[in-house]
Amino acid sequence: MAIKKDKAVNKARIMAAEIVYEVMERGAFANLALAKALRNSDLSAADRHLLTEIVNGTVRMIKHLDWVLELFLHSPIKKQNPYLLSILRTALYQLMFLAKVPDYALVNDAVEISRQKMGAKMAGVSNAVLRNIIRKLDKIKYPDDPVSFYSIYYSHPDWLVKLWLDTLGTQACETLLAYNNSRSRVVLRCNPLKCSREELIDKLEEEGVKAQLSPLTPWGIVVEDNPQPIAETASFKKGYFYIQNEASMLAAAILNPPAGERVLDLCCGVGGKTTHLAEYMNNQGEVLAVEFYAQKLELLRQNCQRLGLGIVKDLEKDIRTLNSKEVKARYLLLDAPCSGWGVLNRRADARWRKNQEEINELTQLQAQFISHAATMVEKQGYLLYATCTINQAENEEIIEGFLEENQHFVLEGFLSKLSFFPLDKPDKASANRGMLTLMPGKYGTDGMFYALLRRK
Numbered sequence: 001m002a003i004k005k006d007k008a009v010n011k012a013r014i015m016a017a018e019i020v021y022e023v024m025e026r027g028a029f030a031n032l033a034l035a036k037a038l039r040n041s042d043l044s045a046a047d048r049h050l051l052t053e054i055v056n057g058t059v060r061m062i063k064h065l066d067w068v069l070e071l072f073l074h075s076p077i078k079k080q081n082p083y084l085l086s087i088l089r090t091a092l093y094q095l096m097f098l099a100k101v102p103d104y105a106l107v108n109d110a111v112e113i114s115r116q117k118m119g120a121k122m123a124g125v126s127n128a129v130l131r132n133i134i135r136k137l138d139k140i141k142y143p144d145d146p147v148s149f150y151s152i153y154y155s156h157p158d159w160l161v162k163l164w165l166d167t168l169g170t171q172a173c174e175t176l177l178a179y180n181n182s183r184s185r186v187v188l189r190c191n192p193l194k195c196s197r198e199e200l201i202d203k204l205e206e207e208g209v210k211a212q213l214s215p216l217t218p219w220g221i222v223v224e225d226n227p228q229p230i231a232e233t234a235s236f237k238k239g240y241f242y243i244q245n246e247a248s249m250l251a252a253a254i255l256n257p258p259a260g261e262r263v264l265d266l267c268c269g270v271g272g273k274t275t276h277l278a279e280y281m282n283n284q285g286e287v288l289a290v291e292f293y294a295q296k297l298e299l300l301r302q303n304c305q306r307l308g309l310g311i312v313k314d315l316e317k318d319i320r321t322l323n324s325k326e327v328k329a330r331y332l333l334l335d336a337p338c339s340g341w342g343v344l345n346r347r348a349d350a351r352w353r354k355n356q357e358e359i360n361e362l363t364q365l366q367a368q369f370i371s372h373a374a375t376m377v378e379k380q381g382y383l384l385y386a387t388c389t390i391n392q393a394e395n396e397e398i399i400e401g402f403l404e405e406n407q408h409f410v411l412e413g414f415l416s417k418l419s420f421f422p423l424d425k426p427d428k429a430s431a432n433r434g435m436l437t438l439m440p441g442k443y444g445t446d447g448m449f450y451a452l453l454r455r456k
């Protein structure tokens with residue numbers, strides 16, 4: 001949607017309407033469309049922030065916004081002009097969820113953008129709809145039945161809300177839905193091979209980034225204010241840190257490989273956990289990182305180089321084709337592909353790209369992966385199964401199924417390895433049994449699942 005630039009209209013709002021149009025009408029990924037627009041723009045820091053907030057917020061809250069819009073439009077959402085819809089959606093997001101934006105500013109801009117793009121008639125529609133909503137917003141009644149209410153109010157797919165209401169109960173489900181709509185924290189994993197956390201905080205401060213120690217792990221730094229993108233700082237380029245949530249940092253601690261050991265990292269991606277394992281082993285020994293996609297391994301190599309890690313070897317392969325006679329290790333991490341329900345607050349459109357059918361495919365894949373991975377674990381060795389989902393079918397049920405068929409493996413408690421993390425009593429008991437689900441937001445972190453298995 002090419003909208004003519006006009007001085008009277010805030011540029012971030014024009015761009016937001018364009019990007020939401022691309023995402024909702026053309027299937028663009030919100031994060032990629034946003035990154036591209038930001039790369040090519042000369043927006044001020046404040047407008048970059050506003051643009052990011054409007055795009056991510058609108059996409060995240062689209063179900064709620066469309067439900068409200070339909071109350072005030074004369075025909076269903078599906079029949080609306082998509083340009084007009086995109087302008088109304090972004091304006092309504094600001095109206096309902098961005099307290100700092102004055103109503104007159106967003107209505108004026110929405111009306112002006114509509115006029116420029118679609119003429120006076122559509123400008124009139126924008127004006128009438130938005131002003132009507134402003135007058136009646138606090139009288140809106142949401143549906144009574146729980147699935148409809150929670151899925152509209154917190155803007156999630158019905159089927160996910162239904163499942164969570166059934167399995168978690170109302171209170172935990174609502175907490176989770178609210179967390180998924182919150183902004184994710186920016187957490188850094190300090191690279192102890194290059195500096196201490198305190199030194200890193202000082203270095204970042206010199207670059208204008210405010211950060212403080214995370215109370216959750218010995219490596220974490222929480223960023224509070226970063227005027228420039230964190231990956232553009234000199235500290236990042238010098239390899240002083242990796243951007244990683246505390247929940248993911250637990251993998252290295254739970255597997256706990258000593259320096260000098262050989263570790264197999266199956267499904268390494270771009271190396272979030274691989275690089276932590278190598279740092280954890282003081283860059284001594286070997287981490288063999290296996291991944292299907294060559295592009296990811298290219299990024300893994302860049303990460304290792306930046307972080308100064310020499311012990312990571314990589315292998316581009318479908319892990320199911322690894323020959324267990326040739327590849328063996330005492331410490332194995334399997335970070336399986338999963339539904340990602342533990343990290344829905346990270347990507348605005350992630351929840352809309354999930355469906356129930358994918359779960360069956362994933363669980364079959366996960367069961368295959370763990371069975372094959374197990375053949376590569378040496379006697380008395382460890383297999384850590386990890387996912388970033390809270391879906392029991394992909395977590396506990398995979399482990400239970402695996403143990404039934406592999407009686408030479410047992411669950412190994414790992415509570416003592418997480419003494420630094422403030423687990424509550426039930427989670428301590430779970431970790432002690434060898435399986436732990438970190439609920440998203442419960443400790444302020446992403447959601448993750450870990451199961452530690454030992455070969456007898």
Ligand SMILES: C[S@@+](CC[C@H](N)C(=O)[O-])C[C@H]1O[C@@H](n2cnc3c(N)ncnc32)[C@H](O)[C@@H]1O
Nearest residue numbers: 267268269271272273291292318319335336337
């Ligand atoms: C959860 S992600 C890994 C995240 C990574 N371990 C990290 O901490 O940054 C799962 C990875 O498995 C990879 N993958 C999926 N199927 C695979 C297969 N058959 N063989 C190897 N890797 C695979 C995906 O490309 C993806 O990068």
